[in-house]
Amino acid sequence: MSKVVLITGGSSGIGKSIGEFLSEKGFKVYGTSRSPEHYTSSKFPILKLDVKDASTISSCVQSLLELEDRLDVLINNAGVGITGPIEEIPLDEMKSHFDTNFFGPLQVIKAVLPQMRKQQNGLIINVTSIAGYMGLPYRGIYSASKGALELVTEAYRMELKSFNIKMTNVAPGDFATNIAAGRFHAPIQEDSPYKVPYGNTLKLMDSHVDFGKDPKIMAEAIFKVINTPDPKIHYKVGEFIQKVSIVLKRILPDKVYEKMLLNHYKL
Known part of the structure; x- marks a missing residue:
């Protein structure tokens, strides 16, 4: 019997590739x-769900279970x-950012757990970010939401172990998607003390996405996780x-690691 998979944000980017x-x-x-x-030509059905709207989450899960x-x-x-x-x-x-990146996923998890408990099995994969392992300059709020x-x-x-429900994180690095176009950018203000360093860092971040890896690599990693009987707690997928930057954060003194980031972002 084919496994049934629900992907939030499955209409574009990494979700679509997966x-x-x-x-x-x-x-x-x-x-x-x-x-x-807007996605009637998708290769798989797209259901209505807004992770910031609990009623759409409940309706989506109910519709899926009816099918x-x-x-x-x-x-x-x-x-x-x-x-x-x-x-x-x-x-x-x-x-608003935390509502989407943190509280939203938690609400979706709460909506699917009763069914998975009834089945006595299930797998939940949270797509986080390598940025969630460290506080990055001018991406601090994003790092915080993914780290949370x-x-x-x-x-x-x-908490779920006794129900035979497994959960894991998969943290991608930079992939070639449209995330840069959809994110909130605090405007670069002419009179801001951060004008120059923020502007330069923004260009660097956008270039990382523009020259990022094919998101199919992330899809292949997710496929492997699904087929792993006992998934690890954390997976990292990227350059x-x-x-390595995550490993260095664990072993280097804090200020040495901070200096490394400052040099990388030319701050």
Whole structure:
């Protein structure tokens, strides 16, 4: 029997690549979007879901269960980016960001757990970010939201263990997607003390995405995780240097690591 997979944010970028790859492998894939009517030509069904709207989450899960009567894998992929000097990002934008990247995935998890508990099995994959392992300049709020999801997964795994429900994180590095176009950019203000360093860092971040890896690599990694009987807690998918940076953070003195980041971003 083909496994049933739900991918939030499955209409574009990494989510779309994962959905297409898993569909080719024989999975029954359902993606989600706030505006599914825009994706009628998708290679797999797109259901309506907004991770910031609990009613759409409940309706989506209910619709899926009416179609399939089970859910084997949830891939919490929906997310947004945010950049800017922390001092200059409006508080409402910070809260909105966490609603999407942190509280949103938690709400989707809560919606699928009763069914997975009923089945006595299930797998939840939270797509986080290598940026969630460190506080990056002018990406601090994004790092914080992804880091929070990484940590809450560690706790959730232990709470779900007795129900045979598994949970893991997959943290991508930079991939060639449209995330830069969709993220919130604090404007570069002419009178801002951060004008020059923030502007330069923004160009560097955008270039990383523009020359990022093919998101199919992420899809292949997710496929391997799904087929792993006992998934690890954390997976990292990206350039060698990006994965090494996490190891260096663990072994280097804090100020040495901070200096390394400052040199990288030319700050």
